[in-house]
Amino acid sequence: MSEIDDQAGQDDGSEAALGAQVQAEWAAERAAVEAAEKLRVAEVEKAALLVREKLLAEVASLPLLPGVYRYFDAQDQVLYVGKAKSLRKRVSSYFQKDHGGTRIGMMIARIARMETTVVRTESEALLLENNLIKALNPRFNILFRDDKSYPYLKLSGHAYPRVSYYRGSVDKRHRYFGPFPSAWAVKESIQLIQKVFKLRTCEDTVFNNRSRPCLLYQIRRCTGPCVKACTDDEYARDVRNAERFLLGETQEVMDGLQALMMAHAEALQYEQAAEVRNQIQSLAKVLQQQAVDENSASGRDRDVDILAVKVQGGRACVNLAMVRGGRHLGDRAYFPKHVDDGAAVALADHEEEEGAGGVAAPRSVEQQVLEAFMAQHYLDAHVPSLIVVSDAVDSALTDALSMQAGYRVNTQAQPRGQRRIWQEMCVKGAELSLARLLSEEGSQQARTRALLEALDLNVAEIDKFRIECFDISHTAGEATMASCVVFEGHQMQSGQYRRYNIEGITGGDDYAAMRQVLTRRYSKLAEGAQLGTARLPDLVLVDGGKGQVSMAREVFEELGLDLGLIVGVEKGEGRKVGLEELVFADGREKVYLGRDSAALMLVAQIRDEAHRFAITGMRAKRAAIRTGGSRLEDVAGVGPKKRAQLLQRFGGVRGVAGASVEELTTVKGVSRELAEEIYRVLH
Structure with missing residues (x-):
């Protein structure tokens, strides 16, 4: 024991x-x-x-000279771009103070290196600053989306000019009027010109081949120059009057028409006088509808921009209203990014620039946003000589815009008369646009939260929740195209959308197409995620049921990715909207969210956007295949006549592509060398 x-x-x-x-x-x-x-x-x-x-x-x-400075973080991402009257004084102020936990303090803590550029004047510094802001998209600057794709009204350089809607680069052979804030404003102006001046709107190919006047002539919307229903002088006169009307010279147009009517009457040409009288009445009616007062179409008020800014709930809206030729054409709203961070750092910049040795004048967020918009928007766009603003802006900004435009640009913050009415309308438009944005964002955030709750997803930052959705589109197996759309920050991120040409599969095999697009999309992302250099989405949606989800599961298993990311959107009974069910790759049971579910609304929104993006790409690809795109046109030595002969000889691009070199040489004007080049390009 x-x-x-x-x-x-x-x-x-x-x-x-x-x-x-x-x-x-x-x-x-x-x-x-x-x-x-x-x-x-x-x-x-x-x-x-x-x-x-x-x-x-x-x-x-650093020198005591004006210039522009850029701050970069350790990953070489641009943090901030700023300007200074004195580079040494301005930049040193960042490092001489303890900014604590403020936004500017957070930025300074991340600075790893900087770059500077010396310029001659403060105006040059301002212009360079905003060029760099647009190019680099810094994290702590107020940023506006670079959207200058305004529509124009175009008068072609044809012997009988055609009036049309236009958007794109300017051709000096034609005349352009605008810009207009929307396509609707252009089309309304075209309708007015048709009613009053009766200019043609048909394509040149139609115009050149008319043998009798079209319906527009019958309803008195065109004078019928295609069949010589009017003389050349009469049509040229209507074109001149239309140009003067668009330029705001309405009274001069009315006076000229009055004199012409009296001349016809004195010559006993009563029918012609009656036609001119009708034109005067139509123009008078249009001017009355436009409600242009005596001052709005005179002098510098013929072309005016009106800007109003509204800030609320951490978001800002700048509303731009346009007056062209004395006519108020409408407005367009812009919503900047980084408002809070950008305004805080910009305010510190201004205080350092203006407050050295004294007290800086207070600068509101509205002023900061308005100045950022003006600097970025008018950087490479037409600047009217007068800009009516809701808040006063720095005189240095107007000086810089004047220097760039080549003429004096003035701003007015306290207008009177008609300009005051325009300003009030613009401010109201900014308030309504911002209220609508906040409402939409609140709805989107609610939908995002509902989806997270429905799928029991644990996401650290809901504002960074990222969804990628895939769809396949083709026409009976032809021109197969896959799309990937991205939802992040409670909104669709169109700049991150991608299309994938699907090749090397059996036509119509959607499963193989889905395997190919997912492999191409995530093979490199998976490697980057392991190294910490790339981020995978929080959710991957595929448009399809068990079959598509099974294919996605195979791809993710091969790549070693989490199967819980994959969710399939399976169409319900009868493919009716609202009956969709969610299919999971990790073995969970299918989920029906309910017709009125906010989560289902978000899923349907993303799925429909993926479908739209895929089908538009597929149609473009299909059209390129069926017509040969521009490949035949790109062949050196094949002009319009030879191209027409080739298409007529072989019955289309497919026939040309199927022809041998010897067959191509049978077409008049096609040498052996040219035939070999055509064959090479099409194959």
Whole structure:
């Protein structure tokens, strides 16, 4: 018995010794980890100190001249672009103060390096600053989307000019009027010109081949120059009057028509006088509908831009209303990014520039947003000589715009008369647009939360929740196209959309197409995610049921990705909207969210956008295949006549592509060398 007790005592002692040893090892390991962490922190602090010392040395060597500076983080991403009257004074102010946990303090903590550019004047600095902002998209600048694709009204350079809607680069052979804030405004102006001046709107190919007048002539919307129903002088007169009307010279047009009517009457040409009288009445009716007062179409008020800004709920709206030729054409709303961060840093910039040795004038967020919009919007666009604004702007900005435009640009913050009416209309438009945006964003955020709850997803930051959705589109197996659309930050991110040409599969095999697009999309992303250089989406939607989800599961298993990311959108009974069910790749049961579910509304929105993006790409690809696109046109030596001969000889591009080199040489004007080039391009 004593031997057993002795053995038990020895076992207890060995276990205690073992436990002590394990604890000692854990303590040593913990101490090593803590020491390594302290060493890492010390190294990080030392590196940060070295970076700061390097930056301070660079700042000390900066000149006391105007210029532009750029801050970059450790990943070489642009943080901020700013201008300065004196580079050394402005840049040094960032590092001489303790900004604490403010937005500008957060930015300074991330600065790893900087670049500067010296210019001659403050105006040049402002222009360069906004060029760089548009090009670099800095994190702490107020950014506006670069959207200058305004529509224009075009008068062609034809012998009988055609009036038409136009959007694109300008051709000096034609005349352009605008820009207009919307396509609707252009089309309304075209209708007015048809009613009053009766200019043609038909394509030149139609015009050149008419043998009798069209319906527009019958309903008195065109004078029928295609069949010589009017003289050349009469049509040229209507064109001149239309141009003057678009330029705002309405009274001159009315006076000219009055004189012409009296001349016809005195010559006893009563029918012609009656036609001119009808034209005068139509023009008078149009002017009455436009409600243009005596001052609005005179002098500099013929072309005016009106700008109003509204800030609320962390979002901002700048509403731009346009007056062209004395006519109010409508407005367009713009919504900037980085409003809070950009306004905070820009305010600090202004205080440093204006407050040196004194007290800086207060600058509101509205002023900061308005100035950012004007600088970025008018950088490479037409600037009217007068801009009516809702808030006063810095005179340096108007000086820079004047220097760029080549004429004096004035701003007016407290207008009277008609300009005051325009300003009030523009302010109201900004308020309504911002209210609509906030309402839509609130709805989208609610939908995002509903989807997260329905799928029981755990996302750290809901504002960064990312969904990628895939769809396949083709026509009976022809021109197969896959789309990938992205939803992030509670909205569709069209700039991140991608299309994929699907090749090397059996036509109509949607499963193979889905395998190909997912493999191409995530093979590199999977590697980047493992290295920490890329981010995978939080959810992957595929438009389809069990078959498509099974294919997606195979791809994700091969790539070692989480199957819980995959969700299929399966159409319900009768393919009716609202009956869709969600299919999961990780084995969970199908889920029906309900017809009125906010989560289903979001899923349907993303799925429909993927379908739209896929089908538009497929149609373009199909049209290119069926017509040969522009490949035949791109062949050197094949002009319009030879192209027409080739298409007529072989019955279309497919026939040309199917012809041999010898067959191509049978077409008049096609040499052996040209036939070989055509064959090479089409194959």
